[in-house]
Amino acid sequence: MSESFYITTPIYYVNDVPHIGHAYTTIAADVITRWHRQNGRDAYFLTGTDEHGQKVHEAATARGLSPQQHVDELHQPFQKLWERLQITHDDFIRTTEKRHTSVVQAALQKLFDAGDIYAADYEGWYSKSEERFWTEKDLVDGKCPMSGNPVEWLKEKNYFFKMAKYADKLREWIADNPDFLQPQSRKNEVLGYLKKEVGDLCISRPKNRLPWGIEIPFDAEFVTYVWFDALLNYCTAIGYHPDGSTEQFAEKWPASYHLVGKDILTTHSVYFSTMLFALGQRPAQCLYAHGWWTIEGQKMSKSVGNVVDPHLLIDCYGVDAVRYFLMREIPFGGDGDFSHSAFMTRYNADLANDLGNLAHRSLSMTEKWLGGAVPALDANTQRDDALNALCADVLQTFRTELEQLHFSVALEALWTLVRAGNKYIDDEEPWALNRNGDTERLGGVMRRCLEVCRVAAILLAPFCPNKAKELGAKLGIDDLDVATAGSLDGLNAGQAVPPGEPLFPRMQELPERIQQTLQTLIPDAAKQAAKKAEAKAKKHAKEAPVADETQEETPRISIDDFFKVELKAGKVVSAEAHPNADRLLVLKIDIGEAEPRNIVAGIASKYAPEDLVGKQVVIVANLKPAKLRGVVSEGMLLACGGKAIEGLVTVDPECAPGAVVR
Numbered sequence: 192m193s194e195s196f197y198i199t200t201p202i203y204y205v206n207d208v209p210h211i212g213h214a215y216t217t218i219a220a221d222v223i224t225r226w227h228r229q230n231g232r233d234a235y236f237l238t239g240t241d242e243h244g245q246k247v248h249e250a251a252t253a254r255g256l257s258p259q260q261h262v263d264e265l266h267q268p269f270q271k272l273w274e275r276l277q278i279t280h281d282d283f284i285r286t287t288e289k290r291h292t293s294v295v296q297a298a299l300q301k302l303f304d305a306g307d308i309y310a311a312d313y314e315g316w317y318s319k320s321e322e323r324f325w326t327e328k329d330l331v332d333g334k335c336p337m338s339g340n341p342v343e344w345l346k347e348k349n350y351f352f353k354m355a356k357y358a359d360k361l362r363e364w365i366a367d368n369p370d371f372l373q374p375q376s377r378k379n380e381v382l383g384y385l386k387k388e389v390g391d392l393c394i395s396r397p398k399n400r401l402p403w404g405i406e407i408p409f410d411a412e413f414v415t416y417v418w419f420d421a422l423l424n425y426c427t428a429i430g431y432h433p434d435g436s437t438e439q440f441a442e443k444w445p446a447s448y449h450l451v452g453k454d455i456l457t458t459h460s461v462y463f464s465t466m467l468f469a470l471g472q473r474p475a476q477c478l479y480a481h482g483w484w485t486i487e488g489q490k491m492s493k494s495v496g497n498v499v500d501p502h503l504l505i506d507c508y509g510v511d512a513v514r515y516f517l518m519r520e521i522p523f524g525g526d527g528d529f530s531h532s533a534f535m536t537r538y539n540a541d542l543a544n545d546l547g548n549l550a551h552r553s554l555s556m557t558e559k560w561l562g563g564a565v566p567a568l569d570a571n572t573q574r575d576d577a578l579n580a581l582c583a584d585v586l587q588t589f590r591t592e593l594e595q596l597h598f599s600v601a602l603e604a605l606w607t608l609v610r611a612g613n614k615y616i617d618d619e620e621p622w623a624l625n626r627n628g629d630t631e632r633l634g635g636v637m638r639r640c641l642e643v644c645r646v647a648a649i650l651l652a653p654f655c656p657n658k659a660k661e662l663g664a665k666l667g668i669d670d671l672d673v674a675t676a677g678s679l680d681g682l683n684a685g686q687a688v689p690p691g692e693p694l695f696p697r698m699q700e701l702p703e704r705i706q707q708t709l710q711t712l713i714p715d716a717a718k719q720a721a722k723k724a725e726a727k728a729k730k731h732a733k734e735a736p737v738a739d740e741t742q743e744e745t746p747r748i749s750i751d752d753f754f755k756v757e758l759k760a761g762k763v764v765s766a767e768a769h770p771n772a773d774r775l776l777v778l779k780i781d782i783g784e785a786e787p788r789n790i791v792a793g794i795a796s797k798y799a800p801e802d803l804v805g806k807q808v809v810i811v812a813n814l815k816p817a818k819l820r821g822v823v824s825e826g827m828l829l830a831c832g833g834k835a836i837e838g839l840v841t842v843d844p845e846c847a848p849g850a851v852v853r
């Protein structure tokens with residue numbers, strides 16, 4: 192990738208209401224742009240709206256407006272959404288702007304003068320909805336293969352671009368520039384297309400049929416085909432002109448990346464590249480075609496009524512969580528499904544549990560035991576060395592993956608560090624260090640945990656700019672400088688670091704507005720989503736409570752509180768593996784009642800079922816029964832240890848099953 196970084200999104204059809212698919216590409220472009228800026232590079236980001244075409248004309252007429260009035264209004268929802276999603280584009284191009292239309296005309300004239308555009312009669316099946324011709328063999332059941340709408344036979348004069356003339360050059364270009372088309376699967380698609388004979392491209396429409404377009408400069412009866420107009424936006428926005436471009440164009444072209452959805456791969460790879468060759472320009476360094484989102488398992492469509500409004504997501508989940516989810520959930524390039532239950536699961540697991548918990552634990556222990564100030568580092572142990580090495584590795588992997596637009600892989604790399612931070616706390620047991628008065632080591636341990644939070648804030652910044660800033664502020668740093676992210680030594684000792692509010696509060700259930708939307712739009716999906724979300728929330732609440740390890744000292748409970756808990760001695764009668772969870776065992780425990788109690792316990796990592804039969808244990812006997820992964824548990828077995836079980840609480844053999852423990 193050259194030093195100047197220039198990235199584009201497709202320009203969105205102004206007729207559409209902005210949806211999650213549009214937001215997806217634009218967030219992706221924003222994340223990588225922010226990352227490059229964070230690294231001190233000069234990154235330039237273009238987006239915009241595609242404002243010509245038959246459908247725009249029809250929609251404007253239906254509203255009783257001129258097409259220009261219509262598009263002047265309808266490009267605004269895109270700009271508003273980008274503001275709310277905190278998109279940091281440098282320019283927003285509209286294809287009805289003079290800076291664009293005049294250059295498109297100049298380009299058409301240049302190609303016409305050079306003989307690369309010619310007039311001919313065109314006959315074929317015309318699809319009004321797709322605004323294009325099809326050959327007989329393209330049709331599916333006699334209808335448009337893309338929309339399924341009826342087609343009509345049309346014969347008319349049109350202008351053609353000699354695309355076939357440049358097809359070989361494109362084949363060579365792809366062979367010589369292995370990174371041009373990505374991911375590989377998309378490259379294969381284009382190579383497949385190019386195996387067949389490439390024809391010339393019809394680039395005009397008669398004005399009497401399509402009055403809303405850029406007029407062909409050498410024939411006022413015609414306007415140019417939407418794609419010829421739209422594709423050139425990537426050049427016109429930065430000052431391209433066939434008779435002499437600006438310095439900005441010379442600096443930025445060829446673009447580093449065009450991000451597009453898979454449906455517009457051919458137009459970008461074949462039409463646009465050959466147009467550029469004809470104009471004496473090179474194609475972008477990389478054309479990256481990502482996959483499509485389905486919604487709760489269904490194709491997103493206005494008629495199904497399941498189009499996801501990004502504003503609703505931002506209102507209910509917050510902008511950072513939305514950006515995070517879209518970038519993390521599916522590999523960029525593949526298809527994926529958007530479901531609210533998946534959203535909630537991902538949010539709770541990654542943001543609330545892993546990162547939120549790490550920050551909360553680190554900051555609150557520092558506050559309780561170390562006066563709320565960043566402690567000094569102590570000498571490194573082997574475990575510290577491993578954490579330091581992991582941090583350096585993670586930065587490298589994160590950078591490499593992100594700069595290839597492997598957003599989810601980069602985040603996964605960062606999460607190995609976040610999870611390692613949590614494990615480091617479990618392993619080092621700062622509560623024990625505190626209890627034993629080992630303040631120096633306690634300080635060193637907490638300092639490294641805070642440092643992991645700092646690195647996480649820096650690397651998360653392009654994805655979750657607000658939460659990253661908030662976390663940075665909690666740690667007393669306002670400069671999220673990537674240069675300091677490769678080591679666990681960037682905080683200022685003595686700096687006050689009050690924990691404040693949790694960064695990502697756990698989501699207990701889907702927000703009400705989301706539940707309502709699901710119910711009205713997709714009732715089945717709503718039920719399923721609510722069920723799944725509830726089950727997952729319960730599971731997580733049980734598996735990973737937000738522990739407050741500092742509670743050794745406070746709060747105290749009264750003796751009355753203690754007596755509310757009924758502890759009883761019991762004897763394990765039988766034990767077996769849980770049918771649905773590796774971590775769990777299902778035990779029958781005799782506590783002197785008519786039937787042994789069925790108790791599900793998370794001790795499979797420490798005990799095999801056969802080790803347990805006959806053991807004298809202690810259970811909480813008056814807990815309300817709960818289902819754990821489908822099996823009812825009628826109490827809780829007492830054991831020692833944090834996340835990792837160290838051993839069971841047992842009683843002397845002479846204590847009869849059912850004896851009260853106090």
Ligand code: MSP
Binds near residue numbers: 204207421483491
């Ligand atoms: N105007 C053309 C692009 C011209 S670029 C020179 C266009 N506009 S569009 O508004 O229909 O689509 C814009 C982008 O949204 C495309 O990249 C398309 O793939 C993407 N998406 C539309 N629905 C989508 C999903 N369900 N999921 C992901 N992206 C989706 O095409």
